Amino acid sequence: MGNLVAIVGRPNVGKSTLFNRLTQTRQAIVNEQAGTTRDRQYGKVEWLTKEFSLVDTGGWVVNSEDVFEEEINKQVKIAIEEADVILFVVDVINGLTDLDQEVANILRRCRKPVLVVANKADNFEAHIGSAEFYALGLGDPVCISAINGSCTGDLLDKILEVM
Ligand code: GDP
Ligand code: MG
Numbered sequence: 001m002g003n004l005v006a007i008v009g010r011p012n013v014g015k016s017t018l019f020n021r022l023t024q025t026r027q028a029i030v031n032e033q034a035g036t037t038r039d040r041q042y043g044k045v046e047w048l049t050k051e052f053s054l055v056d057t058g059g060w061v062v063n064s065e066d067v068f069e070e071e072i073n074k075q076v077k078i079a080i081e082e083a084d085v086i087l088f089v090v091d092v093i094n095g096l097t098d099l100d101q102e103v104a105n106i107l108r109r110c111r112k113p114v115l116v117v118a119n120k121a122d123n124f125e126a127h128i129g130s131a132e133f134y135a136l137g138l139g140d141p142v143c144i145s146a147i148n149g150s151c152t153g154d155l156l157d158k159i160l161e162v163m
Contacts, residue, residue: 003052005045005159006083008076008107010099011068013091014119017146019043019056022156040075047156052163055083069099076103080110085163087155088138092129093120096136104136113162116141117155122148 007015023043041056057075079086088107090100107114118130121143133141142158144151 002084003163004055004083005052005085005087005163006055006057006079007087007089008057008072008079009089009103009117010072010097013089013094014146015089016041016056016058018087018089018117018119018144018152019054021146021149021152022054040078045156047160050160052159055079069102072099072103073106076106080106080112083112085159086110086112086114087117087159088114088136089117089119090133090136090141091120092118092126092133092143095129096132100133100136104138108137114138115155115158115162118143119146121145121151 007019009015019041022045025043040058043054043056045052045054057079086107088103090096116133116136116138118127118133118141121127121130122145126145127143130141130143142151142155144155146152
């Protein structure tokens, strides 16, 4: 059984914050500026009696939407190849974007389990707002807050379920 879980998504949705939360480290660089995590970062996650590897995908600081898109598409393709489970992180505060749709278009065609992670659901109202992510066509969004840790245990349960 493979056990590599990859975190993908457009810049600034909270991928690195989630990586740090799940691995309980401060390894990944979290920044207010979009696109600041360099390349890829690997860590270990322990949950209940299980253990899996987690990879945070990044992207470099770039100013053009086109370069962003290219870089994200590249990272998503690597994730599809190497990972056993893909966490597709979106952001309930900023909502659904064209870039999210583009990533979803690639992920819908892959044969690996994909979990839509609706991050920044810091309170109950934000959970309701996450319904728009059903439009990605990748199933039920799992609402979490990577910053305050709420519902990350449910996410870990779901990861083990689909692994
Ligand atoms: P990445 O580019 O996807 O890796 O995103 P980061 O992890 O670097 O986070 C981008 C910004 O979103 C930072 O300012 C984080 O503090 C913020 N952020 C991350 N997770 C949450 C969350 O659950 N709630 C809120 N409100 N902000 C978050
Ligand atoms: Mg990052």
